[in-house]
Amino acid sequence: MPHTFERDLAHLIDHIDTYLASLSAPGVPAVRSGIATWRDGPVQRHDPKRLAINSHMAEALDFAAKSGQPALAEAIGVIEPQLKWISYDHYPRALIGEGFATGHSYAALIGREGCIPAEDFELGLFLIAPNVLYRDHKHAAPELYAPLTGPHGWRFSPGAPLEWRDAHQPVWNEAFQHHATRVGPVPFLCIFGWTRDVDEIATIIPCDDWPALEAPTVGPPGLADR
Numbered sequence: 001m002p003h004t005f006e007r008d009l010a011h012l013i014d015h016i017d018t019y020l021a022s023l024s025a026p027g028v029p030a031v032r033s034g035i036a037t038w039r040d041g042p043v044q045r046h047d048p049k050r051l052a053i054n055s056h057m058a059e060a061l062d063f064a065a066k067s068g069q070p071a072l073a074e075a076i077g078v079i080e081p082q083l084k085w086i087s088y089d090h091y092p093r094a095l096i097g098e099g100f101a102t103g104h105s106y107a108a109l110i111g112r113e114g115c116i117p118a119e120d121f122e123l124g125l126f127l128i129a130p131n132v133l134y135r136d137h138k139h140a141a142p143e144l145y146a147p148l149t150g151p152h153g154w155r156f157s158p159g160a161p162l163e164w165r166d167a168h169q170p171v172w173n174e175a176f177q178h179h180a181t182r183v184g185p186v187p188f189l190c191i192f193g194w195t196r197d198v199d200e201i202a203t204i205i206p207c208d209d210w211p212a213l214e215a216p217t218v219g220p221p222g223l224a225d226r
């Protein structure tokens, strides 16, 4: 059967749903329920657009494939050039920092601006370049991150040390939970789900230790042995 955008999208959403079903984290049922609610809606195709940061996608997909998710990685790879990748531009540049501002992109699969329109739900793919800190922030939307790569450093309280987590360890952020992500040496690629309040703008939580967390030497324990 020939590929069509609709078929590629449905195939990817199937794989995402199967993948999410294999994870245990609070928030997984809410995201899967949003997928079930919206996935059969009409598909709107945007003009494809990739950002410079998308050059990291191949490495991220290679990692995801070799870490046990070859079918999901392939489904993402097929549709990635057909999607409209954008950056989240609601943060003041001086606060979010140049590294993240130019070092991330995301594409909504389901959502108001997504491939399948939805009200107050969003499912998509999110990519961040290696060694970038997504500085401490918070938002009203409860959020599931299902990272397909790793390890990456996380913290859920400004000033706290980073906890390094391997790929396929989901993170669930309740509404207004403080969080920051320090990407490790492998690009960060995740499936994200926002389960409500998706139009509420996220805000940065200024912290004075960002320079230390952004230092190139920061990384997971035992990095040299990997």
Ligand SMILES: [Fe+2]
Pocket: 137, 139, 143, 173, 179
């Ligand atoms: Fe977030």
